[in-house]
Amino acid sequence: MDQDLYHILQQLQQQIIELQHENQSLKEALSNIKPVNIENINYKIQELHVKELKGTLNIGLTGEAHLEDMETIIDEIQQEGIHQQHQTQDEPE
Secondary structure (H helix, E strand, O other), X not given: OHHHHHHHHHHHHHHHHHHHHHHHHHHHHHXXXXXXXXXXXXXXXXXXXXXXXXXXXXXXXXXXOOHHHHHHHHXXXXXXXXXXXXXXXXXXX
């Protein structure tokens, strides 16, 4: 019986060592992952062609975002809209 217990303990110790190595490998792989940085998102809503409107159409960012980031995005969209309005008004007819 002592032999069986000793054998079981050896197996558990080996499993712990293997899991520690795997954990270390995963930590290294995780630290090597570079974050994704999206510089610009352009939506061309005017190019959507809707034949029949059913259900829900979600346009925009999904996921978690910081309030400051969302405010910056909203400001940029508003400024772009103002800029486009000025361009439209300045164009000769």
